[in-house]
Amino acid sequence: MEESSTSIIPGLTDDVAALCLSRIPRSNFRVLSQVCRRWKTFLRSEHFAAVRKLTGTMEEFMCVFMKSIRGRKVYWEVFDSSGNNLGQIPPFPGPLKRGFCVAVIGGEKILFIGGYTGMKYWDFSRIPPIASGDINEFSLSTKRNPPLASADVYEFNPAxxxxxxLADMNIPRYDFSLAEVDGLLYVVQGFSNDGYCLFNTEVYNPQTNQWSLMDGPVAFPIGGFAFSFxxxxxxxxxxxxxxxxxxxKTETWEELDLKQLLSVHSNTVVRNIVYFLDQNSGCLGVFDPEENSWTDEFLPTVEGGYRSGLGQWNNKVLLFSRLSVRETLINGFDKEEGFKWRDCDQIKPSGSYLIHVLINF
Incomplete structure (x- = not known):
């Protein structure tokens, strides 16, 4: 194709050409990008991404944020629905923080939110009884180099x-929980500068790129997780x-007694069922929000033990090992598979697992 051609595909209008190209699987885009500079630019444009969304040809990809075997590098690795490793996405801008959270907005874009630099030291002798005093006054022990929270928000566009x-949060925070509900992102509590416990929630509207504050739940927010249903x-x-x-709709919080103490360090939601790794029981906890019921499932022993992480792929639960790379288990939790864990040969991350998200583009 001539570089000087003004049409995407000679003989077709650009609208029709875009529709034709949108039908091609993304796994072939690398080859298509070599046809000419015009195609390479067009395939990476927002307009073409919008066409693929309109025609329903967007594909699901799994992004795993991990660190290298020796821990000297952190990076994102991308897998398609067949398990093919498509390489890495550009590094996150700026210095890497601890205590950050990652979310996906609209199923398409990855948000990298908050976190802290410095170090934190837990001094449990300073934790007051929850019933006395203002919970906002509790803080972590801040010996040398206290944690400095960040309000930064960055967005990755796969297109x-x-x-x-993006717009900063109103309050710098880390170690918070978050979930998307009907297109809005809710960031729940966490800690701010010097380890002070936050008692509020922030809401992000991607349409306006604005954050707004609201009251948070009355609970002691050390870690935890959030989801929507x-x-x-x-x-x-x-x-x-x-x-x-x-x-x-009513702008109100209500409480549900779980009748058990939780210590969750990883979770995922598959087909509206919440799966979480509970350090207290050493099992895989399963929560059905429809029935408000909790059950425990067998969790196989893997290198790294409870430090393994959960993810999902093709509507099945993945179990990553944080210490042993290229070791991933999968379970569909259905009668056909007998609720058994098996090796997932298709998903073999090259580093140790940190965070997992799904995106469509």
Whole structure:
């Protein structure tokens, strides 16, 4: 094809050409990009991504954020729905922080949120009884080099293969919980500068690129996780027996007694069922929000033990090992497979697991 050609495909209007190219699997895009500079630019454009979304030809990809075997490098690795390793996405801009969170907005774009630099030291002798005093006054022991929280928010757009800076949160924070509910992102509590415990929640609207503050649940927010179900936000704090449920329509929180103490360090949601790794029981916890029921499932011994992480792929639960690379287990939790874990030969990360998300583009 001539570089000077003004049409994407000679003889066709650009709209029709875009529709034709949108039908081609993304795994072939690398070859298509070599046809000419015009195609390479067009295939990476926002407009072409919008066409693929309109025609329903977007594909699901799994992005695993990991660190190298020797721990000297962190990077994102991308897998398609067949398990093919498609390489890496550009490095996250700026210095890497601890205590950050990652979310996906609209199923398409990855948000890298908050975190802290410095170090934190837990001094449990300073934790006051929850019933006395203001919980906001509790802080971590801040000996040498106290944690400095960040309000930074960055967005990765897979269509353009690039990062960009979004609006900062109102309050710098780390070690918080978050979940998307009906297109809005809720960031629940966490810690701010010098380890002070936050008692509020922030809401991000991607349409306006704005954050707004709202009251948070009445729970002690050390870690934990959040998820959405039927247009409601569910938040669980580690070290608590209470699940907090927020209804955006009524702007109210309610509490659900779990009747068990949780210590969750990884979770995923598959077909509206929540799976989490519970350090207290050493099992895989399963929560059905429809029935408000909890059960425990067998968890095979893997290198790294409870430090393994959960993910999902093709509507099945993945179990990563943080210490042993290229070792991934999978379980569909259905009768046909007998609720058994098996080796997932298709997904072999090259580093140790940190975070997993799914995107469509």
């Amino acid at each position: 353009t293969n690039s990062w960009r800076k 039927k247009s409601k936000l569910y938040a669980v704090a580690n070290g608590s027996t209470t699940m907090n449920i927020y209804d955006p």
